[in-house]
Amino acid sequence: xxxxxxxxxxxxxxxxxxxxxxxxxxxxxxxxxxxxxxxxxxxxxxxxxxxxxxxxxxxxxxxxxxxxxxxxxxxxxxxxxxxxxxxxxxxxxxxxxxxxxxxxxxxxxxxxxxxxxxxxxxxxxxxxxxxxxxxxxxxxxxxxxxxxxxxxxxxxxxxxxxxxxxxxxxxxxxxxxxxxxxxxxxxxxxxxxxxxxxxxxxxxxxxxxxxxxxxxxxxxxxxxxxxxxxxxxxxxxxxxxxxxxxxxxxxxxxxxxxxxxxxxxxxxxxxxxxxxxxxxxxxxxxxxxxxxxxxxxxxxxxxxxxxxxxxxxxxxxxxxxxxxxxxxxxxxxxxxxxxxxxxxxxxxxxxxxxxxxxxxxxxxxxxxxxxxxxxxxxxxxxxxxxxxxxxxxxxxxxxxxxxxxxxxxxxxxxxxxxxxxxxxxxxxxxxxxxxxxxxxxxxxxxxxxxxxxxxxxxxxxxxx
Ligand code: ARG
Numbered sequence: 001x002x003x004x005x006x007x008x009x010x011x012x013x014x015x016x017x018x019x020x021x022x023x024x025x026x027x028x029x030x031x032x033x034x035x036x037x038x039x040x041x042x043x044x045x046x047x048x049x050x051x052x053x054x055x056x057x058x059x060x061x062x063x064x065x066x067x068x069x070x071x072x073x074x075x076x077x078x079x080x081x082x083x084x085x086x087x088x089x090x091x092x093x094x095x096x097x098x099x100x101x102x103x104x105x106x107x108x109x110x111x112x113x114x115x116x117x118x119x120x121x122x123x124x125x126x127x128x129x130x131x132x133x134x135x136x137x138x139x140x141x142x143x144x145x146x147x148x149x150x151x152x153x154x155x156x157x158x159x160x161x162x163x164x165x166x167x168x169x170x171x172x173x174x175x176x177x178x179x180x181x182x183x184x185x186x187x188x189x190x191x192x193x194x195x196x197x198x199x200x201x202x203x204x205x206x207x208x209x210x211x212x213x214x215x216x217x218x219x220x221x222x223x224x225x226x227x228x229x230x231x232x233x234x235x236x237x238x239x240x241x242x243x244x245x246x247x248x249x250x251x252x253x254x255x256x257x258x259x260x261x262x263x264x265x266x267x268x269x270x271x272x273x274x275x276x277x278x279x280x281x282x283x284x285x286x287x288x289x290x291x292x293x294x295x296x297x298x299x300x301x302x303x304x305x306x307x308x309x310x311x312x313x314x315x316x317x318x319x320x321x322x323x324x325x326x327x328x329x330x331x332x333x334x335x336x337x338x339x340x341x342x343x344x345x346x347x348x349x350x351x352x353x354x355x356x357x358x359x360x361x362x363x364x365x366x367x368x369x370x371x372x373x374x375x376x377x378x379x380x381x382x383x384x385x386x387x388x389x390x391x392x393x394x395x396x397x398x399x400x401x402x403x404x405x406x407x408x409x410x411x412x413x414x415x416x417x418x419x420x421x422x423x424x425x426x427x428x429x430x431x432x433x434x435x436x437x438x439x440x441x442x443x444x445x446x447x448x449x450x451x452x453x454x455x456x457x458x459x460x461x462x463x464x
Contacts, residue, residue, distance in 0.1 A: 003082070004086060004089070004090070018080065018082075021082060021319075022080075022081075022082050022083065023082070023083045023084075023322050023325065024077055024079065024081055024082065024083050024084060024086075024087055025077070026325055026326050026329060027083050027084045027085075027113075027116075027322075027325055028077040028084050028087070029084075029120065029329060030084055030116040030117070030119075030120045031067070031070050031084055031088065032067065033115070033116045033117075033119035033120045033123075034084050034085055034088055034112070034116050035063050035064075035066065035067045035088060036119065036216065037112060037115045037116055037119065037195065037216065038059075038063055038088065038089075038103060038112075039059075039060055039063055039064075040195070040212040040215040040216050041103065041106075041107055041195065041212055042055075042056045042059040042060060042063075042103055043056060043060075043211075043212070043215065044207060044208050044209075044211050044212040044215075045102075045103075045105060045106065045207075047208060047211060048205070048206055048207060048208055050105055050106060050205050050206075050207070051102050051105065055099050055102055058096050058099045059092065059096065059099060059100065059102070059103050061096075062092045062095045062096040062099075062100060063088070063092060065095065066088060066091050066092065066095070075091070083109070083113075083322075084116070085109045085112050085113065085116075086109075089103060089104060105205065106196070106198065106203045106205040106207050107195070107196075107198060108197075108198045108199040108200075108229070110197070110198070110199050110200065110229040110316070110317040111194050111195050111196060111197040111198055111199075111225075111228060111229050112195075114194040114195075114197070114228060114229050115193060115194055115195045115216070117232075117235065117324065117325065117328070118190055118191070118193075118194070118218075118234065119216065121187075121190065121234070121235070121238060121328065121332070122187060122190065122191060122217075124332045124336070125183055125186070125187050125238060125332075126187075127336060128183060128242070128245075128332065128335055128336055128339065129180055129183055129184065129187075131336060131339035131340055131343070132176050132179055132180045132183070132245070132339065133180065133456060134339075134343050135176055135339055135342060135343040135346075136173050136176050136177060136180070136452060136455065136456060137456055138343045138344075138346050138347045139169050139170070139172055139173045139176070139346065139452075140170075140173060140449060140452045140453060140456065141347070142166075142169055142346060142347070142349075142351075143165075143166040143167075143169040143170050143173070143445070143448075143449055143452075144166070144449055145166075145351070146164065146165040146166045146169065146351055146353070147164055147166040147442060147445055147446070147449075148164070148353075149164055149165035149166070149351060149353040149356055149357070150162050150163070150164055150165075150356065150357050150360050150427045150428070150431060151163065151164075151165055151168070151266060151356035151357070151359060151360050152356075152359055152360045152363060152365050153168065153365075153440070159359070159360075159362075159363035159364075159365045160365060161365050161366075161368055161369075161430070161440075162360050162365050162366065162427045162430045162431060162440070163431075163440040164431060164440055164442070164445055165351060165353075165356060166445045166449070167439075167440040167444075167445050167448070170445065170448045170449070170452065172248065172252050173448075173452045174452075175248045176245070176248060177452070177455050179241065179244060179245045179248060182241045182244065183238070183241045183245075186234065186237045186238050186240075186241050187238075188219075189234065189237065190234035190237070190238070191217075191218050191219050192213070192218055192219055192220055192221060192222045193209065193212065193213035193216060193218040193220070193221050193222060194221075194222045194225075194228030194229060195209065195212050195213065195216070195221075196209035196212065196221065196225075196228075197222065197225035197226075197228030197229045198225065198229075199229070199316075199317070200225060200226050200229055200230070200315075200316035200317065201225055201226070202225045209221045226315050226316045229316050229317050230313075230315045230316035230317055230321075232306065232310060232321060232324045235306060235324050235327070235328045236303065236306055236307060236310070238328065238331075238332075239299070239302055239303040239306060239327070239328060239331050240303060242299055242303075242331050242332065242334075242335040243296075243299050243300050243303050243331075245335055245339070246292075246295065246296040246299045246300070246334075246335060246338065247296060249292050249293075249296065249338055249339070249342055250292060250293045250296040252342070253286075253289035253290070253292045253293040253342070254289075254293055256269070256286060256289045256345075256346075256349070257286045257289050257290060257293070260284075260286050264355075264359070265352055265355045266351070266352055266355055266356050266359070267349050267350060267351055267352060268349070268350045268352060269284070269286055269288075269289075269345065269348075269349050269350075270345070270348035270349065270350070271284075272348065273286075273288045273341075273344070273345040273348060273349075274286060274287065274288070275287045288341050288342070288345050289342075289345065291338075291341075292338045292341070292342055295334050295337075295338055298330070298331075298334055299331050299334050299335060302327040302328070302330050302331035302334075303327075303331065305323070305327045306323065306324055306327045306328065309321070309323045309324070309327075357427070360427055361401070361403070361427070362401060364392050364395070364401065364402060365430075366402055366425040366426075366427065366430050367388050367389075367392055367402065369424060369425050369429070369430045369433070370388045370391070370402060370421065370424070370425050371384040371385050371387075371388045372384075373421055373424045373425070374387065374388070374414060374416050374417075377416040378416070379414070379416060387413050387414050390413055391405065391410065391413050394409065394413075402425055403422065403425065403426075407419060407421075
C-alpha cells in the first residue's frame, strides 16, 4: 500500500527502513486515546464550520466502529501502517472514503501523538496511584497488627535502638504517601492539551482549542504550539516518580529478603510468593522481592534512555521522540506489576515476633536509654555516654548483657545507678518512654496509623 505521503516521492521506502521506522507494534496500545482525540477534533472542526456536521457524524460513526472492532478482536494491527495514527486514519478512509480524509484538517501527527501519550499516561498513572493506595493500606494494616512487636532498629546494619515493627513499616507508608502525591502532582502538570499545535506553528483555520481540550478532560490548553509538540518532560517527570517508587520498593524488598534469611528469621513469606530450588530441597527463596529489587534497575534505565534521547534535540518535533513510548510503557508496566505483586506478598507475610524480640535483647540496643537514665539523675550526657560505654565493655568482657550485670557491678561505674535501672532498660520501657512526636513510642505509632488512615480516606490529599 502506498504511504500517505507517497505523492512527493518517486520510490517506495526500503522494506527494512520501513520496519525500522514503524512504531505501530508498540504505539497500538494507544488506540483508544487516538480515537477519542480524533472524535474531539472532528467535533471541534464541525462546531467551527471547518467540516460539515454530516461529515463529522460519519467520521464519528467510522471511528466508533473501528474502536469496537479493535476491542472485539475483529480488527488487528496486522498492517504496514507507520504508526497507530496512520493506521486508524487509513482504516477510517477505507470505511468512509473521502469523508475520512477530512479528519486530519488543522492537525498534525505531531500534536496528535502528543495528545495520545498524555491521555494514555493519565489513565495508566491513575492505576499506579490506586496501586500505591492499596499498598499503603496493606502497610497500615500490618503496622496495626504489629504495634507490640519489638525488634532492633539498625543504623549501618548494626543494632542501634529498639523500635516496634509497626514503626518501621510506617516509615514506608510515609514514603509511598509522598510517592502518590508526587505522581498526582506530575499528572496535574501534564494535563494540558497540545491538540491544535499542529505540526509546530499552529494553523490558519479558526480552531477552538479550548473546546477540544475540555472534551478530552484537560484542564486547559498548552500555550505555545512549539512547546506543545516538542517536549516530553511529562514522560521524564512520570518516569522519575516511577523510579522513586521503585527505589522505595527496592529498599523494602531488600529488607524482606534479609528478614526472611535464616540469619534474621524475622518474617516468613507465604508459600504463594516464594519459590524452591531445583537442587537444594530446603530452599525457600524470596524471588518476588528479588525481582522487584532487580526491576528497579530497569525502570531507572528507562528514565535515562529517554533523558538521553531528548538532550540534544533541536525544537520542535524530531523522530527521536518516537523512542519515548517504549521507555515509558516499559517503565509504567514494570511499576504496576511490581506494586501489584508486592502488596499481597506483604499482606500474606508472617511476622515472627519472638525472633524479633530475642534479637532485640542482645546487642546492647538499650545503651542509649541507660545513658539517658543517668542524665535524668543529673549527670551530663557526655559523661553518661562514656560511663555506659565502659559498662558495655565490661559486659562484653564478661560475656554478659546490660540486663544481667549486677547492681554492684553497675555501682562500680557510678553511684547514680540503683535498682530501678533494670526497669528503665527493659525493651518495653525503652519503647513506651519514647514520647517525642513521630517516635517509635506506642502512642506516637497509634497517631501515625491514624494519619495514614486519614490519607487513605483522601482527607489529606495535599499533606506534603
Ligand atoms: N509515530 C510518531 C511518534 O511516535 C508519530 C509522530 C510522527 N510525526 C512525524 N512528523 N513523523 O513520534
